[in-house]
Amino acid sequence: MxxxxxxxxxxxxxxxxxxxxxxxxxxxxxxxxxxxxxxxxxxxxxxxxxxxxxxxxxxxxxxxxxxxxxxxxxxxxxxxxxxxxxxxxxxxxxxxxxxxxxxxxxxxxxxxxxxxxxxxxxxxxxxxxxxxxxxxxxxxxxxxxxxxxxxxxxxxxxxxxxxxxxxxxxxxxxxxxxxxxxxxxxxxxxxxxxxxxxxxxxxxxxxxxxxxxxxxxxxxxxxxxxxxxxxxxxxxxxxxxxxxxxxxxxxxxxxxxxxxxxxxxxxxxxxxxxxxxxxxxxxxxxxxxxxxxxxxxxxxxxxxxxxxxxxxxxxxxxxxxSGEVSPRWQTGLDTDLLRYIGAKSVQIPENFNVHPHIRKTHIDARLNRLRSAGKIDWSTAEALAWGSLLLQVCTQDLSLLVIIFSLRNMTFASVDRMLAELHSDVERFLQMTDSRESQKPIDGDNVNMFVANPTSSAQYFHLLRRQMVTPYRKPLIVVSPKILLRHPAAMSSLEEFGPESFFSPIIFCSGKHAIILESEIQQRNLEGYVVVRLESLCPFPTSELAETINRFPNASDFIWSQEEPRNAGFWTFVAPRFRNGLGIQLTYNGRPEIPWMATAIAEHHKKEADKILLDLFQQ
Structure with missing residues (x-):
């Protein structure tokens, strides 16, 4: 009552x-x-x-x-x-x-x-x-x-x-x-x-x-x-x-x-x-x-x-x-919000003493980049992505397990290390995908996992945000060397993280090797060379590659260049997909087949790297 x-x-x-x-x-x-x-x-x-x-x-x-x-x-x-x-x-x-x-x-x-x-x-x-x-x-x-x-x-x-x-x-x-x-x-x-x-x-x-x-x-x-x-x-x-x-x-x-x-x-x-x-x-x-x-x-x-x-x-x-509607995942954020997240990522509690070197090289450096609209490095890009996704990640049932797994070594089984050299980790992941090299188009987002090799901090930011913005969950494998973490050429402006920016699946060659090639072209004052960075490997971006290639109708030679040996890295994955999906027979440029992943002799390593560039620009 x-x-x-x-x-x-x-x-x-x-x-x-x-x-x-x-x-x-x-x-x-x-x-x-x-x-x-x-x-x-x-x-x-x-x-x-x-x-x-x-x-x-x-x-x-x-x-x-x-x-x-x-x-x-x-x-x-x-x-x-x-x-x-x-x-x-x-x-x-x-x-x-x-x-x-x-x-x-x-x-x-x-x-x-x-x-x-x-x-x-x-x-x-x-x-x-x-x-x-x-x-x-x-x-x-x-x-x-x-x-x-x-x-x-x-x-x-x-x-x-x-x-x-x-x-x-x-x-x-x-x-x-x-x-x-x-x-x-x-x-x-x-x-x-x-x-x-x-x-x-x-x-x-x-x-x-x-x-x-x-x-x-x-x-x-x-x-x-x-x-x-x-x-x-x-x-x-x-x-x-x-x-x-x-x-x-x-x-x-x-x-x-x-x-x-x-x-x-x-x-x-x-x-x-x-x-x-x-x-x-x-x-x-x-x-x-x-x-x-x-x-x-x-x-x-x-x-x-x-x-x-x-x-x-x-x-x-x-x-x-008119065919203009094409769903695209909005991964960009307002730049003012990004500055706020970036500042919060290095906010220090009261009565907490920070090592002077950490304060100068990490905290102050990050704040200065955000305030002065300077180039954003990878660690800041990662902080911006996680900071904007914190609620979604923390409320996922497996978030704790994901964090624990990140502490483990990526070598899943090392029982054969005494018998033979391990193949590249990226090759293992690409072999585990269900990307099909024979179908046309090669594949779309219906693959079982995403494998990407970003070369800029903005691309890395959009990759991480896309994982949570999309209404489905699939594993994302990001392969990238440590050299790009602070490399000036791999940094991005804050505007590239903004609302109208997206993850671009292609940019030809892959990873930091693209930066080496672009630098070499500038030093040699060469003309007529176009470096296309391939950043999304699985799903394979067939249509985007076709659009890029069509921009250069006079191109006669198509070369895949990589640092890894021919029997490792991306070559065995991308070559048949270029051939079957795009009708392009790639020419290989890189180290030959070798029974080990990389030499431990610095002088030999330097000679091999120089030979890759020499062979490429003399073709």
Missing amino acids: TERQWFARHYEQFLADGVRVQDKIAALEVMLKAKAWENFLAVKFPTLKRYSGEGSEAAMGLYSYLLEDSPNYGVKEFIFEGAHRGKLALQTIIFRYPAAQLFRKIRGKPEFPDNIQGSGDVLTHQISHFDYVTREGEQMHVSTLPNPSHLEVSLPVATGKARGRGQTLRLGDYGSGRVGDGILCVHHHGDGAFTGQGVVWETLAMSQIPHFRIGGSVHVVVNNQVAFTAERDIGRSSTHCTDIAKSIDSPVIHVNGSNVEELDDPSFTQPIMYKTIKQQKCVVDSFKEKMADEGHFSKEQSAKVSADFTAQLEMDLKAVD
């Missing part, structure tokens, strides 16, 4: 205070966009099974209000899962899934780059993650979960994710904080599934159990009166579809959506109901007129919102049809 009185008192107070004008305007704008969205899809894709949300546009206003108001109550994590009804409008308008990507999917293309193998998922299962900032500047992370076509399966998954975040943040049963503080889990249901799926009751039944409870959820049930074709009196035993929630004394608020029409035509099975529905005015139009009459938002302003949104959708669809 006390809880009922508390709820009634707060609800009545909310009604007495009324809704803020800015919240009304925000609700109207998303509702106008929702109507424009459904109209756009109906015109452009008339046969698309899109599970329209027409008639339930008022729910868009609710979600808009939840996002805007939740951070004011300390919510930092907003977790959403929902069924198909009205999901496309929700994802694009509320949860910021790119409309162009959705149109790409509607056109029959995958939601990932064309060169990646995978079965993909249906339209209504797409997800998004982003940081929402309120009008007052409060920030909240929003994540949506994929839902399979089996209704309500994602309900316990989202609840479990909220519980897991509570455990990570040491809230409720896992610490001193209250259960549910800072985390809001929201579920979007259809009326038939909410009543009919047993997993709903099972999840509700566990809602108060220690170590399972999350402090409550928000359940939004879109009731279009018809669960497919079943009428309510044969679909459930209760009066309302939400009566199941009364089993745990949960408050239920019934809202009149005003209109329950949708693109699907149930008038064949429910002719009387839908005759009445068609005579009603759309809830968006009714609300639009009400806002205009109250002087809060004119009809001209409403028309502009709809027109601008429709124009943007037209542009997105045009980009898809």
Whole structure:
């Protein structure tokens, strides 16, 4: 009884205070966009099974209000899962899934780059993650979960994710904080599934159990009166579809959506109901007129919102049809944020004495580079990458094991060292990839691991960030010599880490050898030589190499140069891929086949290195 009185008192107070004008305007704008969205899809894709949300546009206003108001109550994590009804409008308008990507999917293309193998998922299962900032500047992370076509399966998954975040943040049963503080889990249901799926009751039944409870959820049930074709009196035993929630004394608020029409035509099975529905005015139009009459938002302003949104959708669809949309992982960051992360990476606690040499060569040197926009070395690039990914890495289940493994030696088995010289480590990793030299194109991101040999600090930064920015996890093997850690030619400006910068898969030859070749060309004042650095080895960048080679139509000789012996290094990996994927027969330049990896005699090493350059530039 006390809880009922508390709820009634707060609800009545909310009604007495009324809704803020800015919240009304925000609700109207998303509702106008929702109507424009459904109209756009109906015109452009008339046969698309899109599970329209027409008639339930008022729910868009609710979600808009939840996002805007939740951070004011300390919510930092907003977790959403929902069924198909009205999901496309929700994802694009509320949860910021790119409309162009959705149109790409509607056109029959995958939601990932064309060169990646995978079965993909249906339209209504797409997800998004982003940081929402309120009008007052409060920030909240929003994540949506994929839902399979089996209704309500994602309900316990989202609840479990909220519980897991509570455990990570040491809230409720896992610490001193209250259960549910800072985390809001929201579920979007259809009326038939909410009543009919047993997993709903099972999840509700566990809602108060220690170590399972999350402090409550928000359940939004879109009731279009018809669960497919079943009428309510044969679909459930209760009066309302939400009566199941009364089993745990949960408050239920019934809202009149005003209109329950949708693109699907149930008038064949429910002719009387839908005759009445068609005579009603759309809830968006009714609300639009009400806002205009109250002087809060004119009809001209409403028309502009709809027109601008429709124009943007037209542009997105045009980009898809012209082939301009190609997913690319955004690994760059704002330069001011990078400076902040870099400064924090060398921040010294109070009353902590630092060795003068460390302060001068490491701390002061890093700060000076960041302040003066100087070249960024590899250690700083690594700190910037890890600093920007700290939350993601620390919350990974295997993060501790990964860190422990990094302390181990990369020689997996050394039982044969007394019998024969070990092959190069990079060769071992390349042999473990499933990159195929015979197929065309050679391969895409569908390989089992990534192998890269970056030659600049910016490339290294983007490689590390790409590992966490991509929505999938695959091993990344970075092979690079220590000489590049402080080499001036391997440093990058801070702008190369910025928002519009990316990891470039190719740059011909590989690793620090490219820097040696470029330096030699400058010293000899040679013309007509082009050094292309190949930094991504697996997946093999066939199309990017083809684009680069096409820029030099007069090129007649193609040479692969490497420091390693012919029976080691990258030669045996790249040669067949150039031949099969690009139709290019490479000429080898490097050390010949030898039964050891490298000589231990400095004089011999120098002669071998000089001979590589001499043979190359005399060809």
